[in-house]
Amino acid sequence: MESLGETIRKRREDKELPLRTVAAYLDIDQAILSKIERGQRNANREQVIKLARFFNMNETDLLVSWLSDKLVYEVRNEDVALKALQVAEEKVKYQKMKKL
Amino acid sequence: MESLGETIRKRREDKELPLRTVAAYLDIDQAILSKIERGQRNANREQVIKLARFFNMNETDLLVSWLSDKLVYEVRNEDVALKALQVAEEKVKYQKMKKL
DNA sequence: TCTGTTTTGAATGATTTTGTCAAAAATACA
DNA sequence: TGTATTTTTGACAAAATCATTCAAAACAGA
DSSP: OOOHHHHHHHHHHHTTOOHHHHHHHHTSOHHHHHHHHTTSSOOOHHHHHHHHHHTTOOHHHHHHHHHHHHHHHHTTTOTTHHHHHHHHHHHHHHHHHHHO | OOOHHHHHHHHHHHTTOOHHHHHHHHTSOHHHHHHHHTTSSOOOHHHHHHHHHHTTOOHHHHHHHHHHHHHHHHTTTOTTHHHHHHHHHHHHHHHHHHHO
């Protein structure tokens, strides 16, 4: 279970690229990319999409990774984290069903 | 699948209480409570706890309802909402496992 | 040590959240 | 209807959170 940050750091190190290079492609300061890789900052959607393009990864997969990171962050330190995620899942399913 | 807002509105109407009364107990403006009940605003943890006490409900259950609402809100309009929730669940489980 | 890379944290800006207030809209009911 | 009560709305302000920049510190390797 890898976070988006861990994933892209691996990719970047595989290619032996400095933060600078990827950050330039994303048009952000390398400090931000460093923080994103280490999970200290959240990327935004545009950055995730660019990262997928840069590293030739499936965009949807990376967006799922990113979104799920945000969800995990939202329930950090919560006793009922797991339960809440499960209930949220049911709620989303229910809403989807209602739309048909 | 009921949101926290729907739940407490029902309770309040059952008891035929005006927003004013419950809002006073929570120490907030009734406008906010109105918005919380209709899902336009998020309650905070303290308010959820007070609501549970006020309506004699199980605090944990209400917190789960509240947290899951927040999660649903976070993935609204996302194509990959369900997938992201499932992945988040696995991530949380994985983290929990690692701690043992 | 020198060079390039990464991390850190303070400062600043931008955005979001939270709440208040008062007026408008809706509701209840004599 | 008319009046009182409740609810909703939206403008506004304060507070909190979040993103970004920058420069310095820490780190890695030759």
